[in-house]
Amino acid sequence: MVSTTARPQPPAPKATVAAPGALAAHVNLPESLRYRVKKRILGKPLVNDELHGEKLNNPTALGVMGIDMISSSAYGSEQMLTQLIPYFGALGFMLVMPITGVILGMLILLTFCYRDVVSVYTKAGGSYVVARDNFGPRIAQIAAVALMIDYIVTVAVQISAGTDAIASYLAITFSVDITSWKLWITIVVVLLLCYGNLRGVKEAGKLFASPAYVYILLVGLTLILGMVQLASGNLHHAANAHDTGYGGVVNVGGHTDFLLTGGAVLALLRGFANGGSSLTGLEAVSNGVSVFRKPTGINARKTLTAMSVILGTLVLGVSILAWQMKTYPYAEGAPTVLAQVTHLVWGKNAAGSVMITLVQIATALILYTGGNTSFSGFPFLVSYVAEDSFLPRQLRTRGHRLAFSNGIIVLTILSLVLIVAMGGNLTKLVSLYAIGVFTGFVMAAAGLFKYHWIRDEPRRTWKLFVNGSAAVCSLAVVLIFAVTKFTEGAWLVVVVFPPAVWGLIQLNKRYRRESDALANTPASASLPTRTQTSILVLVDSVDVAVIKTLRYARSLRPTKIRAVHLMVDNVYAEQLRTQWDGSQAADIPLEIIEVPDRRIRRASMELAAREAADGYEVTVLLPRRTYAPITGRLLHDRTADRLAQVLSTLPHVVATIVPFDVVEAIEELEAVEKGRAIKPKEGDDVAAMPRSTKKMLLDAECSTIPAAHGAPAELREIGSVRWRERAAVEGRVRSVSVSPVKGSPALEAVLYDASGGISLVFYGRRSIPGIEPGALMRVEGMVGEMEGHLAMANPTYKLLPREGVDEAE
Numbered sequence: 177m178v179s180t181t182a183r184p185q186p187p188a189p190k191a192t193v194a195a196p197g198a199l200a201a202h203v204n205l206p207e208s209l210r211y212r213v214k215k216r217i218l219g220k221p222l223v224n225d226e227l228h229g230e231k232l233n234n235p236t237a238l239g240v241m242g243i244d245m246i247s248s249s250a251y252g253s254e255q256m257l258t259q260l261i262p263y264f265g266a267l268g269f270m271l272v273m274p275i276t277g278v279i280l281g282m283l284i285l286l287t288f289c290y291r292d293v294v295s296v297y298t299k300a301g302g303s304y305v306v307a308r309d310n311f312g313p314r315i316a317q318i319a320a321v322a323l324m325i326d327y328i329v330t331v332a333v334q335i336s337a338g339t340d341a342i343a344s345y346l347a348i349t350f351s352v353d354i355t356s357w358k359l360w361i362t363i364v365v366v367l368l369l370c371y372g373n374l375r376g377v378k379e380a381g382k383l384f385a386s387p388a389y390v391y392i393l394l395v396g397l398t399l400i401l402g403m404v405q406l407a408s409g410n411l412h413h414a415a416n417a418h419d420t421g422y423g424g425v426v427n428v429g430g431h432t433d434f435l436l437t438g439g440a441v442l443a444l445l446r447g448f449a450n451g452g453s454s455l456t457g458l459e460a461v462s463n464g465v466s467v468f469r470k471p472t473g474i475n476a477r478k479t480l481t482a483m484s485v486i487l488g489t490l491v492l493g494v495s496i497l498a499w500q501m502k503t504y505p506y507a508e509g510a511p512t513v514l515a516q517v518t519h520l521v522w523g524k525n526a527a528g529s530v531m532i533t534l535v536q537i538a539t540a541l542i543l544y545t546g547g548n549t550s551f552s553g554f555p556f557l558v559s560y561v562a563e564d565s566f567l568p569r570q571l572r573t574r575g576h577r578l579a580f581s582n583g584i585i586v587l588t589i590l591s592l593v594l595i596v597a598m599g600g601n602l603t604k605l606v607s608l609y610a611i612g613v614f615t616g617f618v619m620a621a622a623g624l625f626k627y628h629w630i631r632d633e634p635r636r637t638w639k640l641f642v643n644g645s646a647a648v649c650s651l652a653v654v655l656i657f658a659v660t661k662f663t664e665g666a667w668l669v670v671v672v673f674p675p676a677v678w679g680l681i682q683l684n685k686r687y688r689r690e691s692d693a694l695a696n697t698p699a700s701a702s703l704p705t706r707t708q709t710s711i712l713v714l715v716d717s718v719d720v721a722v723i724k725t726l727r728y729a730r731s732l733r734p735t736k737i738r739a740v741h742l743m744v745d746n747v748y749a750e751q752l753r754t755q756w757d758g759s760q761a762a763d764i765p766l767e768i769i770e771v772p773d774r775r776i777r778r779a780s781m782e783l784a785a786r787e788a789a790d791g792y793e794v795t796v797l798l799p800r801r802t803y804a805p806i807t808g809r810l811l812h813d814r815t816a817d818r819l820a821q822v823l824s825t826l827p828h829v830v831a832t833i834v835p836f837d838v839v840e841a842i843e844e845l846e847a848v849e850k851g852r853a854i855k856p857k858e859g860d861d862v863a864a865m866p867r868s869t870k871k872m873l874l875d876a877e878c879s880t881i882p883a884a885h886g887a888p889a890e891l892r893e894i895g896s897v898r899w900r901e902r903a904a905v906e907g908r909v910r911s912v913s914v915s916p917v918k919g920s921p922a923l924e925a926v927l928y929d930a931s932g933g934i935s936l937v938f939y940g941r942r943s944i945p946g947i948e949p950g951a952l953m954r955v956e957g958m959v960g961e962m963e964g965h966l967a968m969a970n971p972t973y974k975l976l977p978r979e980g981v982d983e984a985e
Contacts, residue, residue: 232469238385240388242479245456249395254498259447261426276495279452280491283487289621290480292643293620302459302557304323306620317677327550330456330549333602335544338547339600341536341539345533348516373552398522411497412520413500414503414504453606456609460549461480463557494514515535515536558586607661625643709732710734710787710792712783713740715739726739735792741767743769784826798816922939935968939970952975
């Protein structure tokens, strides 16, 4: 119970947790070297309340989510020309227009389809969720693999295109060729994006929206001026058809007689397939629909429509000017077609130099930030798939800064492998692009078709037509891409895709079998628990680690304790016996059991099984010495782990590892040799240390709460309150539990701020709405004590809003 009456004998109670500087006096919990390095590189850990972000208005959402889609206008028209000119020559500039028209028709159809997606799935969308809800989780893995490939290739394509923009600027403005450095620049940018996202970079606010609007403005002005020059007859033409600089332009073909030959049709299909890369990013709104302000569906549809109109306008404008100017693309990707168009439109004067600089910087920024969208989308996607048990469950875990760190690292590794394999060449990378993108379109459209097919609703016929047409057309693009681009790299996606889907399904089967095994009680688990217990301490030397293990064995108060050495060397065994008899462990006799075949694991299993056969519940204690992570693995074996693995398979046998930190022992020994004082550790002198409980184990860095919300003048820090005084404090609830007090329930909540903690006890209550771990509270009452710690009984309280959570709700 909580008491506020005077007690003559015990000292005044202390706060549950002391200030950070005093915490070390009670417990010694040094952080690992790995954590200290992580904290140094990534910063302090973020608390869960910081996970909730604000809702986006439409202009900001357009800039944030439209980056990937709008940025594809920087290379979409050029990628069509890279396939048409090598076969048709100059005729390819004219043929780019009808292909652009077909692609814009696909854009309109898919925009209507995804407007339907965000209308139906306003909480979580995307082709994976649509396919899962309409076709089941197994079929949805097709969409999962397609989206994962899409995200991986998006990083490679966008970052490589951004590097091409920088190379184009340097080539046109300063005549500097950085072709040999482009791959390394791309790799460095990917690593920087990985680092930034591991630190918790968020896709929110004007920071990420700005590059999109700057790019739209500058490229839009360039295209408008170019159209004015075209209408007035003042448009400049490129003269680079035979340029050999910067790796030279692409090969110029001469097939201009027939357009219905097999080679011509194949070239047209390749141009269409490459141009299809312009439609990437269309699904971004459906993947992040939940971040829109209400009404969610309407705002998402408006933003999606605006994105499509902007993309269509830019792609059409670049295609028209490239056709009229005859801007031949270069084999190495720089100068880009967009850079050539900008240079010719604005001229070689001072204004032209300024504009080419601004346009190319804006292009590089939007392409780099467009690649960053994958670092947000991919980790969330794999976390969804892992939540459905189709990917390793480690991908569900948020890391140090609340990001899905494992997903970010996996994406970085796979994208870098792809970039290096393709040499950072944009044309080669685009060959891998559309299969994943359009497979996702197929799954989303087909899922919506089924969704509307089984429902009787307004405009059903129109919705079926749109989604059915989108599914068929997208499937046609996938097939075209797989055939025409097979030898150029698409074979990789075609070959990897089926095994990847099969692998996800097999992984899910494994998880389900494990879940069934854990849900069903095996025969060994139903055996009755025995009353007699025996502890076997496996001894391989006489040292502090073994002595610590023996102390732990005695604390368990078993029926009997046996110290056993499994002998593989009789000379060493005799030396061990001599050391044992002369040590403080000699009160327990050492048994030596011969293992002539040196099968230690088998011998330990037989020993434990014989003990269990005598009617004991057996615990095998295994001393394990922990060393430095790298040198420990190189210089020492992990016998204890291997023994624990096999012993735990036996009925009535439990294997427990008792660790001993050798690194810490070495540091203490060096301190003694140098004459330095050693700080006492927990348990060194229990009588001299104040009483503590589990409530004292608090990471002070993670206990920081938001500033007081209009707090009254008497509000104080928890660490400053004193016994037997009335106080008002504010903090975060760290834990809640129910304990009986004189036969009646009592709800106990532990409240913390940065200075300390205090227990709140509510008699006669099992639960109170709103009082839960993570809640912010302001309480006022008389300070008493409970188990040597400060406490308040039945205080008055007020629940405070948690920053970010209430706004998000």
